[in-house]
Amino acid sequence: MENNKQDLMKSIQAKFLRLSKGQKLIAQYILKHYDKAAFMTAAKLGIRVGVSEATVIRFANEFGFNGYPKLQKSLQELIKNKLTTMQRFNLSYDSMTQENVLDEVLKGDIENIRVTLEKINNQTFENIVNSLFKARKVYIIGLRSSSALAGFLAFYLNLILENVQVVAYGVSDIFEQMFNVDERDIIIGIGFARYATRTIEALEFVRSKHGIVVAITDSLSSPLASNANYTLIAQSNITSFVDSLVAPFSVINALIIAVELRGKEKVAKTFSTLESIWEEYNVYSLKDKDNKYL
Structure with missing residues (x-):
């Protein structure tokens, strides 16, 4: 990942002298603030450096990208695992204000769902x-912010399958639980x-024991996906x-x-x-009968 970033930076540096005046401004900004540029639209990047949106698009084409979103996506893939929490916090000040935060966050979530629908593989899902x-047993692991997702999935699957275990930090080590x-x-x-490092290691451990590994993550380049038999892509771009x-x-x-539809007879009996x-x-x-809470 770091090599890919360096290759892009070196390419920009190598072509710098041949760029137009406006494109040089874009190049300078990306070289210095690539972590911020990755989360700016072409229009916002143009405003930031003082050039037109069209100039930003031509800059992306100059480096072999079919449009600015491709360059932006490349930068996001390269840096997203390297952004510290403080850097994420600072990004929120560049991308939104108190006045537009509701619109920006909801629109971002809608876009994440739209992209997820495009990327997800129905056959993999099936x-x-x-x-x-x-499966004899279903283990679920999601640590830190993903623990909410793991708990939600386990709560409902356990009502249907009865062989579900959440793997989490606790008295025993994660590997002892499996x-x-x-x-x-x-x-x-x-x-x-x-x-989370422990999530990656848990998947590696199960793979080494020939168990089936499923990853729910944000990219096929994710370290979770590299250990998975099946991967479901769910977009999770961040702006804070x-x-x-x-x-x-x-x-x-x-x-x-x-899963519920597949086992609906058993589920109906369970819920009854x-x-x-x-x-x-x-x-x-x-x-x-008076519509008052008991």
Whole structure:
């Protein structure tokens, strides 16, 4: 990854003297602030350096990219695992203001879902559902911000499959929680840049034991994907220190519902039993005949 970044930077430096005056301004900014440029549109980058949007697009074409979004995406792929939390925090000040934060965040999440729908492989999705029903045991790991996704997935799958275990930090080491894993088992690893080292190692461990490895991550170049039999891509571009998990949650929702539909008879029986338990122990608020909460 670092070599790729250096190659791009060297290419810009090598061509610098042959660039137009406006393109030199863009080059100088990218060389110095590539972490910020990666999250700017062509229009915003043009405004920042004082050139037209068309000049920014021509700059991208000059370096072999079919349009500025390709250059932007390349920069994002190269740096996203290297951005510190402080750098992410600083990026939020460059990309949005207090007045436009609601629009910017919601539009960003909508775009993440749209890109996810384009990238996701339906056959891979179906293969994962089949593997879940065949597995002796299903392990799920997602650490740090991905722990919310792992817990959500495990909560619902456990109601359907009954053989689900969340692998997490605790009294025992992560590897101790999976020491019996073999080719009959499956692990679902969830992680996005910055990728948690322990999640990567857990997937490597299961792969070494010939278990099936599923990755839910943001790119096929993700270190989670490199150890996976199956990978589901969920877009998670960030514009601040907060990870955008809307698209990953949507993919996980789809996975849960697909498993539910496959085992709908068992699920119906399970929920019928659970409803009786929930009612007996007042798990959920109920309303009386006057529409008042009990």
